[in-house]
Amino acid sequence: MKILFLNGPNLNLLGQREPDIYGRTTLADIEAMVRDQAAKSGIGIEFRQSNLEGELVTWIQEAKGKFEVIVLNAAGYTHTSVVLRDAIAAVGVPTIEIHLSNVYAREEFRHVSLIAPVCRGQIAGFGANSYVLAVEAAIIVNGGK
Numbered sequence: 001m002k003i004l005f006l007n008g009p010n011l012n013l014l015g016q017r018e019p020d021i022y023g024r025t026t027l028a029d030i031e032a033m034v035r036d037q038a039a040k041s042g043i044g045i046e047f048r049q050s051n052l053e054g055e056l057v058t059w060i061q062e063a064k065g066k067f068e069v070i071v072l073n074a075a076g077y078t079h080t081s082v083v084l085r086d087a088i089a090a091v092g093v094p095t096i097e098i099h100l101s102n103v104y105a106r107e108e109f110r111h112v113s114l115i116a117p118v119c120r121g122q123i124a125g126f127g128a129n130s131y132v133l134a135v136e137a138a139i140i141v142n143g144g145k
Contacts (some may be wrong), residue, residue, distance in 0.1 A: 001145055003138045004067040005034065005131070006059055007049035008075035014100075022100050025128040033128060037135045053077055053084065060087040060095075068145075069138040070095040071131070078103070078113050089118040094141045098134050099124035 007027060010017060015026035031047045038045045046067070050056055056077070063070055070093050077084055078097070088095045095118070102125030103110040116122055120141050123130045139145070 001069070001138070001142050002044040002046065002067045003038065003069045003071055003135065004059070004063050005031075005045065005047045005071045005073075005134075006056055007047070007073050008056060008077050009051040011073060011075055012049050012051070021106075023127050030128045030131050034131050034135060037132045041135070041139060043135065043139070053081055057083055057087045060084070060093075061091055063093045064091045067093060068142045069093065071098055071134040071138060072096070072115070072119070073098045073100070073130075074115055078115055079109055081114060085115045085118055088115060094138075095119045096134050096137050096141065097122040097124075098130045100127050100130055101125060 011027055014022055014030070015024050027049060034047070035045055048059060060070060072095055074081065074084055074097070097113060097115055097119040113122070121137060123133050123137060126133060
C-alpha cells in the first residue's frame, strides 16, 4: 500500500508558527514519525507540502492509480476550498482529513470543513500524533492491507 500525505499552507512553518497551538515539532519531524510507523507495516509513504491550492489539486488528481489512500491536512483551505473538495470527489481515492489542533475547540469559522463530506473520516486534535493515527486509519480504509 502507498499513502500520499499532502500538507497545505503554512505547515512548512511548523515548529515556529504558533507553538502554543501547533507545538514545536517540525513537518520534517512529523514525516520521520510517519515513515517509522509506516515501515512497521511495510507501507510506502510520499510526503508533500504546498502553500498553493492549485498544486494540491494537481497532486490529488495525480494520485489516482498511484496511491491507495490520501491523507490531507488542507490547513486553512479546509474551511474555504471548494476546488479541493471537488478534486477529492472527482478522483475517488479514499481521503482522510487530518488536523494537528482540535478545530472544534477553536474559532467558529474552523468548525466547518468543506472537504469533510467527501473524506472517509477525520482525525483532529492529537498534534503530530494525528499523522501517526492517520497511518492506522489508512490501513483500515484499505481493508486492513
